Amino acid sequence: MNTTPALKAIHITKYFYEPERFQVLKDLSFEVRKGEFLSLTGKSGSGKSTLLYVLSTMDTDYEGELLIGGEKLTGKTQNQLAAFRNEHIGFVFQFHYLLPEFNVLDNVMLPALKLKKKSRAEIKEKAYGHLKLLGLEDQALKPANKLSGGQQQRVAIARALINDPSIIMGDEPTGNLDSRNTSIVFDIFRSLSHSQGQTIITVTHDEDFARNSDRIIDMSDGVITG
Amino acid sequence: MLSTNYKIALVHLTSKLKQTVVAVLGVTFGISMYVFMNSFMTGVNDIQTTLAFTSLAHVRIYNDGPANNTNLVEKVYPTVVSNIRNARVVQYTEGIQNSGAILSLVRKQPEVTGVTPQVNLNVFFRNSGNKVSGVLSGVEVETENKLFNISQYMIAGKWNDLKVQSNGLIIGSGLASLLSVHVDDNINVLTSDGFTKNYKIIGIFQTNVLGVDKSKAYLNINAVRQLLSRNQDFVTDLQINVQDFRETALLVQRIAPVVPYRTESWQMSNQQLEAGSRLRDIIAMAVSLTILLVAGFGIYNIMNMTINEKIKEIAILKAMGFSSKDVTTIFLAQAIVIGMIGGLIGMLLGFIVADVVNHIPFKIGGLNNLPMAYYAHDYIFAFLFGLATTLVAGYLPARKASRIDPVNIIRG
Numbered sequence: 001m002n003t004t005p006a007l008k009a010i011h012i013t014k015y016f017y018e019p020e021r022f023q024v025l026k027d028l029s030f031e032v033r034k035g036e037f038l039s040l041t042g043k044s045g046s047g048k049s050t051l052l053y054v055l056s057t058m059d060t061d062y063e064g065e066l067l068i069g070g071e072k073l074t075g076k077t078q079n080q081l082a083a084f085r086n087e088h089i090g091f092v093f094q095f096h097y098l099l100p101e102f103n104v105l106d107n108v109m110l111p112a113l114k115l116k117k118k119s120r121a122e123i124k125e126k127a128y129g130h131l132k133l134l135g136l137e138d139q140a141l142k143p144a145n146k147l148s149g150g151q152q153q154r155v156a157i158a159r160a161l162i163n164d165p166s167i168i169m170g171d172e173p174t175g176n177l178d179s180r181n182t183s184i185v186f187d188i189f190r191s192l193s194h195s196q197g198q199t200i201i202t203v204t205h206d207e208d209f210a211r212n213s214d215r216i217i218d219m220s221d222g223v224i225t226g
Numbered sequence: 227m228l229s230t231n232y233k234i235a236l237v238h239l240t241s242k243l244k245q246t247v248v249a250v251l252g253v254t255f256g257i258s259m260y261v262f263m264n265s266f267m268t269g270v271n272d273i274q275t276t277l278a279f280t281s282l283a284h285v286r287i288y289n290d291g292p293a294n295n296t297n298l299v300e301k302v303y304p305t306v307v308s309n310i311r312n313a314r315v316v317q318y319t320e321g322i323q324n325s326g327a328i329l330s331l332v333r334k335q336p337e338v339t340g341v342t343p344q345v346n347l348n349v350f351f352r353n354s355g356n357k358v359s360g361v362l363s364g365v366e367v368e369t370e371n372k373l374f375n376i377s378q379y380m381i382a383g384k385w386n387d388l389k390v391q392s393n394g395l396i397i398g399s400g401l402a403s404l405l406s407v408h409v410d411d412n413i414n415v416l417t418s419d420g421f422t423k424n425y426k427i428i429g430i431f432q433t434n435v436l437g438v439d440k441s442k443a444y445l446n447i448n449a450v451r452q453l454l455s456r457n458q459d460f461v462t463d464l465q466i467n468v469q470d471f472r473e474t475a476l477l478v479q480r481i482a483p484v485v486p487y488r489t490e491s492w493q494m495s496n497q498q499l500e501a502g503s504r505l506r507d508i509i510a511m512a513v514s515l516t517i518l519l520v521a522g523f524g525i526y527n528i529m530n531m532t533i534n535e536k537i538k539e540i541a542i543l544k545a546m547g548f549s550s551k552d553v554t555t556i557f558l559a560q561a562i563v564i565g566m567i568g569g570l571i572g573m574l575l576g577f578i579v580a581d582v583v584n585h586i587p588f589k590i591g592g593l594n595n596l597p598m599a600y601y602a603h604d605y606i607f608a609f610l611f612g613l614a615t616t617l618v619a620g621y622l623p624a625r626k627a628s629r630i631d632p633v634n635i636i637r638g
Contacts, residue, residue, distance in 0.1 A: 049637060058545060059633045079549040086547020093636060097542045099234075101241040111546045113230040159546075171636070 006167060006199040007032040012054060012064035024050050025062065026222040032201060037193040039210035040203045042219035049171060051219065052203045056089060056169050057081045069166055086115050090160025094172035097156065098144035104155050105140040112162045130158040134188065150181030157188055168192065170202035174209060186212065231552050235559035238532065246564065249528045253568025253612050254575055256521030260514035260608040261576025266583065267510035268604065269597035271503045275471065278499050280374055280433045282492050283465030284474050287328065289321055290488035322487055325461035335477055337468045342369035343461040345450040351443065352414040353405040360401055360441035362415060364450025373467050376431060382409045383429025392449045394428035400440030402430050423453055434592030522615040529561060529623035540627050541635035550628035557627050561620020569612040573605045
């Protein structure tokens with residue numbers, strides 16, 4: 001495994017102002033290597049989700065510096081960050097958040113159509129490839145909201161992968177799944193990080209899930225405890 | 227990227243078809259009412275204009291009477307105070323003397339479509355004991371008809387008979403009933419100079435302008451000259467029509483300095499007509515813009531609802547890398563589609579409503595049904611206003627959508 005940092009957080013500090021000023025992240029610095037499968041754990045309120053959204057570039061209200069793939073992202077505009085996310089970051093959320101009015105294939109293709117680096121036919125072929133890998137090729141033309149929870153989560157993963165992002169971020173990606181689907185999702189993540197070299201950062205409550213990943217960052221009251 | 231945004235917009239529009247239809251209907255009603263109100267008001271204005279121009283020419287040249295020359299001393303010596311009582315103006319020419327020259331000058335003007343000479347005088351029409359004062363108008367039969375289309379208002383007799391019957395008189399319907407006379411009866415005309423002559427009624431007209439119908443009679447211009455013992459060049463009024471009745475100012479500017487008589491456009495003599503027509507336009511504009519505004523609020527509401535419903539999807543789109551501009555485009559495109567479809571149907575519906583109302587009977591003042599005008603520019607303006615309204619009504623919610631912070635939505 002190589003040691004180039006895929007993501008670097010330097011002195012990340014963040015405050016909440018509602019209902020009163022409260023320091024939720026306290027001067028966090030760490031690196032994530034390329035191809036690493038990282039779990040963020042901790043009790044609720046420990047700041048792990050907050051940290052994930054800072055790392056995801058969606059939350060820009062923090063102090064410190066964030067670099068992904070050597071590129072400094074702190075201080076960029078929202079639209080620059082949106083374009084960056086589109087190309088370099090894939091998201092998997094706890095509640096699958098597919099677009100219910102589109103079919104499965106369109107959902108998967110959407111980020112690539114936005115990126116516009118490939119032709120529609122290429123994107124379609126690739127989306128089918130991902131769906132096949134995740135055992136969903138026969139669901140491709142169904143409306144997204146007609147699928148089961150586990151299937152929807154796999155569609156969300158296929159969508160996160162469509163632009164070959166360097167980092168995949170998950171916010172409790174297995175939080176809503178039964179143990180069988182949890183292990184399917186875990187295996188997908190594992191193989192992505194080990195054979196594709198994609199970096200994975202997930203927030204999870206699931207101790208088994210965390211234990212089996214490459215590295216755990218455990219948080220408590222806004223500081224890293226392990 | 228654009229096509230992706232438009233595809234999302236299209237899916238949003240078609241997945242909640244009911245909402246889309248309601249929004250489209252809002253625009254449709256707004257625009258159809260705009261079209262209808264403006265067509266109706268323009269129709270009313272056109273009718274008003276037509277009625278007014280049955281007895282009114284676009285430009286009139288006449289002798290305005292003598293200038294006020296009662297105190298010549300003050301004119302020559304302005305500093306001298308003088309007082310002259312019971313002044314008599316001796317030199318006073320009646321009517322237009324060199325009408326032939328003026329006629330040919332006027333006919334040469336490019337925008338003039340018709341000109342007719344008249345000899346008008348105030349007379350008494352008498353039928354035994356009945357005396358009614360009115361205006362006797364000596365006219366050139368053909369050119370008069372070309373300008374004022376009088377033959378269309380004849381309810382008895384023929385207009386062209388005036389040409390051949392030198393003692394034939396055509397009188398207004400009101401005047402006929404005041405004098406209790408009918409076609410082929412005789413009446414007596416008494417001029418202010420005391421001449422009297424009997425004429426035979428050969429026709430009756432009804433313009434529905436009450437004042438005209440009750441007081442006016444037409445006679446061949448040569449017969450009037452004869453009655454007044456005037457020569458063949460004598461004329462009191464020259465009535466001129468131009469191509470566009472609104473564009474009289476230039477002609478007046480050109481003619482007035484070279485003609486030694488008063489040259490007056492209809493706007494100068496009838497400002498109340500112009501005012502009425504403008505006021506109706508303003509009312510139509512106010513009503514239809516109000517309707518469009520209400521329709522705009524409808525669209526605003528529906529777009530706002532849509533955005534609240536789709537707030538999670540918007541957050542996801544932004545997380546996936548769609549920029550604020552993309553989100554604005556997605557929702558603004560929906561508003562534009564709603565505006566376009568609503569506009570097109572609205573123009574059609576507006577035309578249908580206008581056509582139906584146009585067929586409603588309305589038998590007052592010579593009308594048979596409610597007036598209506600069909601002008602392309604009313605429809606184009608309606609469409610553009612509708613589109614502008616939807617753009618504004620769609621832009622505000624779209625901007626709100628583009629400002630959604632995905633972190634707040636996704637974290638709950």
